Amino acid sequence: MRKAYLYELGSVITGNTPPKKKKEYYMNSDISFVKPDDLPYRQSINFLNNSKCYISFCAKDKARIAPKKSILVTCIGIIGKIAIVNKNEVAFNQQINAIIPNEKVIDHRYLAYLLLFNRKKLNFIANAPIVPIINKSDFSNFKVKIHDDIMSQQKIADSLDLASSLIEKRKEQLEAMDQLIQSVFYEMFGDPVVNDKNWEMFNLSNLGELGRGVSKHRPRNDEKLLGGEYPLIQTGDIANSYIYIYDYKSTYSKLGLEQSKLWRKGTLCITIAANIAKTGILTFNSCFPDSVVGFIANEKTNSIFINVWFSFFQEIIENSAPESAQKNINLKILSNLSVIAPPIDLQNKFASIVEEIEAQKKVMEESLQEMENNFNALMQKAFKGELFPE
DNA sequence: GCAGAAGCTACGAGGGATCA
């Protein structure tokens, strides 16, 4: 193995944004215009085909173009998102640097994995007080250790491709399971928006107990309140959950608990500020602030059923929320929501299907984590020269 | 081409109005 600078492995180009004044640049969907959002962050180098922005051919001379097999690397903001260009050409913005590999020296897939492996080092050199930045010169002079012969590089890239494709498949399966829950709901209860199966309807407040989270003390983030043994969830924890909330980032002390309220495991949490009508079910006893409402189902319904019901209405509720600096809904709006109430046996049957799917998802998520760990271990071996020693 | 400024978004906290 030998050390090499990136500029020795290919041409480095920085990105730009063609001026918006020339609106015609953006009117035709000729060339994908890639932004950092379009690049994957986890253990993947797969370029997302569906970038949301395009420019027309007439902007080509004003844009920076990376041809097929180029490697894109984010160099401002989130550093080290990496992807291989899988189209004939793409344009990319100034937060991204591209390297067009010299295929006589380096295999493009090998280079992409090598940069992924060196993500931590890239982040280290992007040390800046406000926004992390790697400029063109630092990027070009980034030193990496590479295998000398292309054959070894290709063998390593093949092995990592295989491991990476398994990870991608697992992610697709996880996404499919989320869709499956909605499909089962449709199958069993019809379209909840139009209620095409004519189920009896109730206001949400008639289907259980609704109550707002409590955070009486001011300031709310007083250090005395935090750091104890009582879980405290915020709207972000709920927005990031799907059916169940398994995690929390903050805790209340005894003093914190005294000025709040501990909600029981199984409570459905509904966000009412900033994130609107995002839901999740507590898997532990927890406190939450007054930007969250708790719902405890009565004998007419089931929390899991209500949780999935909200997934169909979240966007509708959010769009109807009065907006000032921040969107808000209140208890009254939630209480008056009209909810279908099929027979409880049917709802319970649905809930057990969802629980089964969730259990499978949990197993799959653990296996995904294990796959990612194995992938990292494989990269370590590969780029230390232990996988295919020369 | 670079890097600082400005803008945007997500999230949480502050605090006045209202209610019981």
Next chain:
DNA sequence: TGATCCCTCGTAGCTTCTGC
């Protein structure tokens, strides 16, 4: 008078713009 509600504000982190 304390609790609750909800509108407004502040902050962090990131993205986009723009002037040099």
